[in-house]
Amino acid sequence: MGGNAIEIEGLRKTYAASGSQPPKEALKGVDLDIPAGSIFGLLGPNGAGKSTLINILAGLVLKTSGRVRIWGFDQDVNPRQSRASIGVMPQELNIDPFFTPRAALEVQAGLYGVPKSQRITDRVLKAIGLEDKADAYARNLSGGMRRRLLLGKALVHRPQVLVLDEPTAGVDIELRQMLWTNIRRLNEEMGTTIILTTHYLEEAEQMCEEIAIINNGEVIARDSTAALVGRMDAKTLVIHPDDPVTDLPEMPGGVDTCQRRDGALCFTYRRREIPTGAVIEAVRAAGITIRDIATQEPDLEDVFVELTSSKGAA
Numbered sequence: 001m002g003g004n005a006i007e008i009e010g011l012r013k014t015y016a017a018s019g020s021q022p023p024k025e026a027l028k029g030v031d032l033d034i035p036a037g038s039i040f041g042l043l044g045p046n047g048a049g050k051s052t053l054i055n056i057l058a059g060l061v062l063k064t065s066g067r068v069r070i071w072g073f074d075q076d077v078n079p080r081q082s083r084a085s086i087g088v089m090p091q092e093l094n095i096d097p098f099f100t101p102r103a104a105l106e107v108q109a110g111l112y113g114v115p116k117s118q119r120i121t122d123r124v125l126k127a128i129g130l131e132d133k134a135d136a137y138a139r140n141l142s143g144g145m146r147r148r149l150l151l152g153k154a155l156v157h158r159p160q161v162l163v164l165d166e167p168t169a170g171v172d173i174e175l176r177q178m179l180w181t182n183i184r185r186l187n188e189e190m191g192t193t194i195i196l197t198t199h200y201l202e203e204a205e206q207m208c209e210e211i212a213i214i215n216n217g218e219v220i221a222r223d224s225t226a227a228l229v230g231r232m233d234a235k236t237l238v239i240h241p242d243d244p245v246t247d248l249p250e251m252p253g254g255v256d257t258c259q260r261r262d263g264a265l266c267f268t269y270r271r272r273e274i275p276t277g278a279v280i281e282a283v284r285a286a287g288i289t290i291r292d293i294a295t296q297e298p299d300l301e302d303v304f305v306e307l308t309s310s311k312g313a314a
């Protein structure tokens with residue numbers, strides 16, 4: 001399928017009031033298209049509405065209003081097909097301790113109505129590296145293995161779209177690498193569209209071609225990862241002087257100057273407004289001889305902080 005794997009229009013979710021808690025508007029009219037075949041990142045601070053969005057896609061939370069199409073199937077018109085097109089690896093480790101991985105995958109396939117002849121249990125066990133634990137009780141699996149089993153459960157019905165909710169939270173580096181290798185392979189070899197939420201911005205930057213940032217129930221930015229990072233205009237020049245500097249040099253307007261503990265001088269400015277040459281010139285004009293010079297470009301973390309700290313900045 002070319003086009004979009006997911007199409008979301010005007011999606012709203014208000015959780016009903018309960019006890020002393022007032023109603024909570026978790027999604028405030030989200031429009032979002034996710035291209036088929038992409039690895040797409042969903043970022044946002046705690047409570048932004050990411051899990052609500054994912055749970056609506058998974059059919060676990062009922063939307064208040066709006067339209068959701070998964071692999072071309074409208075959730076309201078073709079609920080069975082839209083559900084069959086998506087697999088979700090949840091955040092919580094909700095695994096029945098008395099099932100073996102093989103049994104857990106078989107039960108899951110049964111829930112999705114996959115006929116016995118079409119089950120791919122052994123392939124999934126191999127893909128998640130649990131072949132040798134296939135018949136061990138889940139309660140004897142390590143945390144990392146349980147997480148891989150959750151990934152396996154999301155794959156039994158060969159969904160076109162795979163959603164991963166914080167897949168690597170609290171996971172050690174080795175397992176994280178393994179999960180990513182598996183997920184990349186699914187994307188490349190099977191063309192599976194991958195949607196993931198993560199708090200690790202570096203991970204999103206490395207893994208995702210496109211990113212949407214959600215804040216307070218609204219999509220405040222959606223772009224290619226490169227364009228989002230490119231949108232940040234700030235640049236920092238770090239200059240190590242030959243001799244200790246006691247008085248900070250006079251700089252052109254628009255340049256923020258500071259001195260680090262190691263004596264290096266930092267100049268932050270807008271790339272489009274002030275040429276780097278002008279900053280260096282001003283440093284030289286102040287009689288400072290430069291021993292070393294380095295620049296720092298913004299990363300996704302800067303974009304994220306800027307967008308989520310000042311509302312409407314997108």
Ligand SMILES: Nc1ncnc2c1ncn2[C@@H]1O[C@H](COP(=O)(O)OP(=O)(O)OP(=O)(O)O)[C@@H](O)[C@H]1O
Pocket residue numbers: 015016024025026044045046047048049050051052053
């Ligand atoms: N079942 C519920 N009942 C009432 N309010 C809820 C419920 N689930 C979530 N919320 C509220 O809706 C808002 C969005 O929550 P959600 O879990 O979707 O955010 P999130 O972006 O996934 O956060 P996190 O990164 O912490 O998982 C929050 O204010 C949360 O408290």
